Amino acid sequence: MEQYRTFFIENVSPVFWLELEEPLLVNSPVETQVETIYNQAIYKDLSDTMAQTYGFARREDVMGKPTGSVWHPDSNNPQSAEYQTLRAFVENGYEVHQYESKERTPAGETKWLLVNARGIVENGRLLRIWGSQTDITERKKTELALQESKDRYRTLFELANDFVFLHKFDSEKSPGNFVEVNQLACERLGYTQEEMRRLRPRDIFEAADWVEMLPEANAFLPNNDLKSVKNLITKTGSTIPIELHARLFDYRGETYFISIGRDISVRLQAEQALLQSEARFRLIFDNAPIGIAVGQSNGQIY
DSSP, X not given: OHHHHHXXXXXXXXXXXXXEXXXXXXXXXXXXXXXXXXXXXXXXXXXXXXXXXXTOSSGGGTTTOBHHHHSOGGGOSTTSHHHHHHHHHHHTTSEEEEEEEEEEOTTOOEEEEEEEEEEEEETTEEEEEEEEEEEOHHHHHHHHHHHHHHHHHHHXXXXXXXXXXXXXXXXXXXXXXXXEEOHHHHHXXXXXXXXXXXXXXXXXXXXXXXXXXHHXXXXXXXXXXXXXXXXXXXXXXXXXXXXXXXXXXEETTEEEEEEEEEEOHHHHHHHHHHHHHHHHHHHHHHHOSSOOOOBOTTSOBO
């Protein structure tokens, strides 16, 4: 036993040794086993770093305590994350590997832990548990913050009332396949998300527009905006005029283009109607059999 004690004293990693007060029958109901481990698996030994994970100063502050007493009091219920960890341990044949567990210390601090544990079973009874765990709280906070950022981006991306496209530049410095396309663009163009990811910008723009766009894209500088009016071609061949705003940027060593297009069909129709109205007015004005003048109330003639 002395060599084991030395192992725990000198180990800088969070490691532990749990001993069952009474050997646990492995054929008993899972929930019974979980509750027994929670209440009767005693910390026989552990490293200082293991004790410190739960807010204790030294290993001696934890030795002799049952597992459940090292966790927050609210963990003593079948729905807690701690019970879920023990349940996974039992159901996986008394072993877990790289198992993520969200636990709370007696002081209420939340910890994300990566748990490795293995039970020693003899004659159909669980005798003890050896294990280690790594505090990954900071990593999980970063991952969760990143996921929240992605979720916000996705929400904004999908709620946009404009066409939104994201694509890479391929090895030949030519716009490559679409990486992301919002749902509105898919629906208006008549493609599924999967179909869009197999397409490139040249597949959805009029040929004449694409001839103009390629040199514009290759000469484009990062973080500058490219603004132009182009025509999209739907899957059925119809045309959608858009006002296009595009920006080039680098991300993790790769070059991307994000493009936002606003449908200007109504605007163009209104402009055309106005031009036609002005033309009709000019025709009437120029061919009237009598003199016509337009003026202001102050007598000024246009």
